[in-house]
Amino acid sequence: MNYYLVIAKCGHVGKGRYVEVEFPVYAEDKKSAAQMVLKRGKVKKQLKNAITTVYEISYNEYIVKSNEFDDNTFVRAHTKKEILDYIESAEQLISLKKHYKKSFNSREERIMFLFKKNKIMEDLIYA
Numbered sequence: 001m002n003y004y005l006v007i008a009k010c011g012h013v014g015k016g017r018y019v020e021v022e023f024p025v026y027a028e029d030k031k032s033a034a035q036m037v038l039k040r041g042k043v044k045k046q047l048k049n050a051i052t053t054v055y056e057i058s059y060n061e062y063i064v065k066s067n068e069f070d071d072n073t074f075v076r077a078h079t080k081k082e083i084l085d086y087i088e089s090a091e092q093l094i095s096l097k098k099h100y101k102k103s104f105n106s107r108e109e110r111i112m113f114l115f116k117k118n119k120i121m122e123d124l125i126y127a
Helices: 030-038 059-071 080-089 107-126
Strands: 002-010 017-027 051-057 094-096
Touching: 002 030, 002 059, 017 030, 017 059, 030 051, 051 059
Parallel strands: none
Antiparallel strands: 002 017, 002 051, 017 094
């Protein structure tokens, strides 16, 4: 059994937003450590990349990170009001998922793009 630090994306801070939280875990290997964190509350389990990183740490680092984890106001919050207070006080810690949106210079470009997209979809369906 080893000590691991798992960094995961946690939610309940707004649509398309997340907070990265460090979870100190005592587990057999990295895979089981990540699985243990995915079972915890507030972790964005629906994301494929919910677990950002997993790395092994020493016992002393584990104790320090455990104390920091216990003092984390986001992790200790039980009500929506406590989470909203945390959001207001730690806005810089919240990351926004990047959504890529195609931009068009004119209406004609947008229409041609949609026609090509529909043609590709039809070819896939009826091929």
